[in-house]
Amino acid sequence: MRKTFFTPGPAQMYPGLQDHVQQAFEDYIPSISHRSKQFEHIHRHTVEALRAVMGFPLDFQVFFHSSATEIWERLLQNCVFLESFHFVNGAFSERFFDIACQLNLGPYKQEVSWGEGFNFLNEEVPATVEMLNFTHNETSTGVMTPVESVYSFKDSHPDAIITLDTVSSAPYVQVDWGKVDAVYFSVQKCFGLPAGLGVLILSSRAIQRSNIIADSGTSTGSYHSFQAQEAKALKHQTPETPNVLGIYLLGKVCEDLAEGGIGRLRWDTNGKAALMYDFFEKHDRFEPFVQDRSVRSRTVLVMDVAEGSHGLLSYLGEKGLILGDGYGKMKGQQIRIANFPAISMEQVEELLAAIQAFDKG
Ligand SMILES: *Cc1c(COP(=O)(O)O)cnc(C)c1O
Numbered sequence: 001m002r003k004t005f006f007t008p009g010p011a012q013m014y015p016g017l018q019d020h021v022q023q024a025f026e027d028y029i030p031s032i033s034h035r036s037k038q039f040e041h042i043h044r045h046t047v048e049a050l051r052a053v054m055g056f057p058l059d060f061q062v063f064f065h066s067s068a069t070e071i072w073e074r075l076l077q078n079c080v081f082l083e084s085f086h087f088v089n090g091a092f093s094e095r096f097f098d099i100a101c102q103l104n105l106g107p108y109k110q111e112v113s114w115g116e117g118f119n120f121l122n123e124e125v126p127a128t129v130e131m132l133n134f135t136h137n138e139t140s141t142g143v144m145t146p147v148e149s150v151y152s153f154k155d156s157h158p159d160a161i162i163t164l165d166t167v168s169s170a171p172y173v174q175v176d177w178g179k180v181d182a183v184y185f186s187v188q189k190c191f192g193l194p195a196g197l198g199v200l201i202l203s204s205r206a207i208q209r210s211n212i213i214a215d216s217g218t219s220t221g222s223y224h225s226f227q228a229q230e231a232k233a234l235k236h237q238t239p240e241t242p243n244v245l246g247i248y249l250l251g252k253v254c255e256d257l258a259e260g261g262i263g264r265l266r267w268d269t270n271g272k273a274a275l276m277y278d279f280f281e282k283h284d285r286f287e288p289f290v291q292d293r294s295v296r297s298r299t300v301l302v303m304d305v306a307e308g309s310h311g312l313l314s315y316l317g318e319k320g321l322i323l324g325d326g327y328g329k330m331k332g333q334q335i336r337i338a339n340f341p342a343i344s345m346e347q348v349e350e351l352l353a354a355i356q357a358f359d360k361g
């Protein structure tokens with residue numbers, strides 16, 4: 001049976017990915033040495049293709065990790081002596097805060113209920129915090145934080161390193177690179193790739209911060225300290241044997257995304273999201289979990305389902321339409337639908353028609 005994955009990660013594979021995998025095997029990419037010229041070429045190409053899609057300036061570097069979860073730990077180890085500040089409104093932002101606790105740092109958090117956006121009061125965030133952490137799109141709840149609120153902290157907290165989790169919103173999110181120091185994602189969400197690669201786009205200011213910490217005698221980690229990573233990245237290599245196939249495929253998908261046009265991608269994403277919200281708002285059985293329209297995600301849509309989601313999810317599953325269940329404590333009560341670039345308007349229409357049919361049946 002043909003299946004379409006509307007799950008918010010791992011997700012639907014990007015169209016044409018299978019051909020890129022085939023090509024990679026024909027070119028023996030999985031067997032090449034990560035110290036070869038061929039790998040350096042792949043590394044360079046992927047960084048440039050990603051720059052074309054995300055638009056970051058030349059003084060930002062790209063470091064490859066195993067996941068976004070790893071990136072959380074690396075950011076804390078490299079940019080914070082003691083105080084990080086976390087805006088927590090769901091499971092992923094909470095996990096970042098938890099890791100800061102596990103590393104025995106002294107993190108602060110501002111927390112709001114699941115499904116809500118923040119009322120940002122910059123003056124209430126201590127001036128001493130070293131790193132401010134924002135989750136652009138909270139995948140567990142479907143809340144998308146307006147980037148302007150994030151950028152306003154650049155003026156109120158000029159010394160803090162500002163990080164932005166764009167795991168389930170890049171490359172849809174439009175980043176102002178003058179206002180942030182670290183933007184990161186893992187590839188199994190919006191990029192439609194197999195899991196196992198986390199990408200960190202990092203300002204030179206963040207690397208300098210890490211150098212200050214390392215010079216003071218405090219550990220910034222070992223093989224994935226920013227010092228170790230920068231030394232290799234400048235040579236288009238990585239400290240360890242990396243996910244070479246993943247890095248290669250990311251370059252190919254970025255080429256495809258750039259060719260389609262990033263403006264077009266945002267336009268399409270908005271169009272599919274509007275169609276779905278309109279459908280669900282008019283439908284008795286469903287209600288968008290996020291009440292405030294100004295913070296409703298365009299890339300991960302979360303709906304409350306009257307009478308629970310399990311019957312609907314298994315009905316759709318039998319038709320090959322795989323949706324996300326509610327996250328964590330919301331399991332069984334909600335559906336989560338990924339509106340990622342790999343999902344076409346036609347696939348969205350097919351999904352909505354199947355939901356109509358479920359109600360009639
Ligand atoms: C999935 C997700 C993560 C974690 O990504 P991993 O690749 O599993 O480490 C972090 N943040 C957000 C917003 C996510 O959706």
